[in-house]
Amino acid sequence: MEEVKTEVVIDEEKKNKEPKTTKQKVIFGLKIAGNVVFYALIIALFLFSLMNIRGGNGKKDFPNLFGSGILTVKSPSMSHYDANGNLKSDELFKNYNIKDGFTTADLLHAKTFSESKANDLKVGDVIVFYDPDIKDPQTGEKGWLNTHRIVVIHKDSSNNVDYVIAEGDYYYYDQQYDKVTDDAIKWEMESRGIVQNVTPDRIKGIVTSVNKGGAAFFKWIQSSWLWIFVFPVALLLAFEIFLVIKNILAYRKEKLGLNNGQVTDEDRQKMLEEEKEKLRAELLAELQAQGLAPKAEENKPEEVKETETVENNEVQEEPQKEEIKEEQKDEPVVLEEKVESNDSNEEVVENNNEEKSEEKASE
Numbered sequence: 001m002e003e004v005k006t007e008v009v010i011d012e013e014k015k016n017k018e019p020k021t022t023k024q025k026v027i028f029g030l031k032i033a034g035n036v037v038f039y040a041l042i043i044a045l046f047l048f049s050l051m052n053i054r055g056g057n058g059k060k061d062f063p064n065l066f067g068s069g070i071l072t073v074k075s076p077s078m079s080h081y082d083a084n085g086n087l088k089s090d091e092l093f094k095n096y097n098i099k100d101g102f103t104t105a106d107l108l109h110a111k112t113f114s115e116s117k118a119n120d121l122k123v124g125d126v127i128v129f130y131d132p133d134i135k136d137p138q139t140g141e142k143g144w145l146n147t148h149r150i151v152v153i154h155k156d157s158s159n160n161v162d163y164v165i166a167e168g169d170y171y172y173y174d175q176q177y178d179k180v181t182d183d184a185i186k187w188e189m190e191s192r193g194i195v196q197n198v199t200p201d202r203i204k205g206i207v208t209s210v211n212k213g214g215a216a217f218f219k220w221i222q223s224s225w226l227w228i229f230v231f232p233v234a235l236l237l238a239f240e241i242f243l244v245i246k247n248i249l250a251y252r253k254e255k256l257g258l259n260n261g262q263v264t265d266e267d268r269q270k271m272l273e274e275e276k277e278k279l280r281a282e283l284l285a286e287l288q289a290q291g292l293a294p295k296a297e298e299n300k301p302e303e304v305k306e307t308e309t310v311e312n313n314e315v316q317e318e319p320q321k322e323e324i325k326e327e328q329k330d331e332p333v334v335l336e337e338k339v340e341s342n343d344s345n346e347e348v349v350e351n352n353n354e355e356k357s358e359e360k361a362s363e
Contacts, residue, residue, distance in 0.1 A: 038236040045229040061204055062128060062145060064112055069205065071108040071128065071147070072215040074136065077168030078126070078147065079103040088173050096124035096149070098207055101169045107214030108147065110205035118161040118200035123178075125150045127166060128205040129198045147207060148196060151178045164203075167195040 020028070047065060062069045080088050080101040093099045102108065110128050121127075131146035148166035156162040167177050177195045180186050189195050221228060288294070 034236065034239070038233070038240065041229060041233045041236065045233055062110065064110075064205075067112045069110055069112065070218060071110060071145070072218055073102055073104050073106050073108065073147070076103050077170050078149070079170050080173075092172065092176075093124070093149075093169065096126075098126045098149075098210060100210070102210045102212075105213050105215050107211040107218050108207050109209045109211065110207045113203045113205050115200045115203070118203075121150060121153060121161060121164060121200075121203075123150050123153060126207040127164070127198070127203050128207065129166065129196070130202045130204060131196055131198075133193060133196075145204065146196065151176070151195070161200055163197055163199045165195050166198050171195075 062071050078101045080090065080093075081103070082088060090099055093101070108128075113127070126147060126149050128145055128147050130143070132143045134144050134146050135142050136144050146166075148168045149172070150164045151167045151172065152165035154162045154164065165177055171194045175185075175189065175194065177186065177189055180189070186195075190197060
């Protein structure tokens with residue numbers, strides 16, 4: 001049994017020391033690459049899901065993670081190009097952060113906004129806010145996020161921001177709300193939706209940068225996330241489960257010494273019995289150390305005690321057997337003496353008979 005175990009260990013050591021072939025190296029590299037891709041997809045899926053959960057339905061908030069998020073542009077209201085595609089002058093916005101505006105092909109990066117920071121707002125900031133009057137250009141559903149530039153800030157008597165007026169750059173070129181002095185024109189601009197009256201509680205974020213042309217890729221991810229994330233992760237997860245099960249079975253087989261049929265079922269049974277006996281002995285020793293079980297001599301089975309009794313009896317019988325043997329050695333001598341005495345008696349009888357015959361003859 002020990003020889004079989006030693007052979008298994010030696011074989012494993014040889015396998016570990018042998019240099020890997022090119023095929024084995026390629027397989028090993030593919031396994032590592034697969035694990036890297038698997039966990040990268042898991043992390044990406046988790047982050048993408050978390051961003052969308054925090055963004056809700058996209059109406060009153062936008063997908064974000066740790067205070068930063070991304071948005072796609074659905075209308076040209078912030079475009080700096082006219083209807084013919086000609087670039088308008090940037091002189092109006094050259095002192096602002098987002099001076100070039102953006103259009104439907106662009107991707108916006110924004111940071112979340114808290115109402116407590118309303119007094120930090122500035123003219124020229126491009127804000128993301130909930131607009132109950134705007135309609136989604138694709139679905140026509142009313143009430144959506146809008147993104148325009150602050151042109152006027154109104155404060156209350158305590159000098160806190162009460163509300164702001166936001167206007168799209170595309171319309172600002174033609175009619176600048178902050179330059180209008182006629183209240184009727186202002187009211188008309190507000191009623192037509194050219195400008196929006198936004199209170200701080202409806203502001204969800206502030207645009208920090210623009211990724212030109214990045215909307216297409218993000219829209220593709222949004223529309224195909226099931227095939228990009230879920231399906232590959234499911235396949236890799238199934239493969240990982242298969243490898244785990246395979247490795248567990250191989251480990252159990254190796255532990256029982258069944259590699260290459262080196263151990264028979266009988267040997268395996270013996271190994272199991274040895275393990276059981278070892279565990280039983282360890283448990284008994286622990287119980288004896290704690291005083292919960294009798295010592296080894298007191299705990300001997302009846303069969304062992306009977307065996308010891310028989311052995312003691314055999315030891316006592318041995319001297320008797322030796323005495324009998326000595327007596328038996330002496331017996332032949334006694335018999336010889338008896339035989340000699342018998343011979344002498346026969347001679348005496350013969351002499352007596354001869355004397356009697358001689359007496360009769362003389363008479």
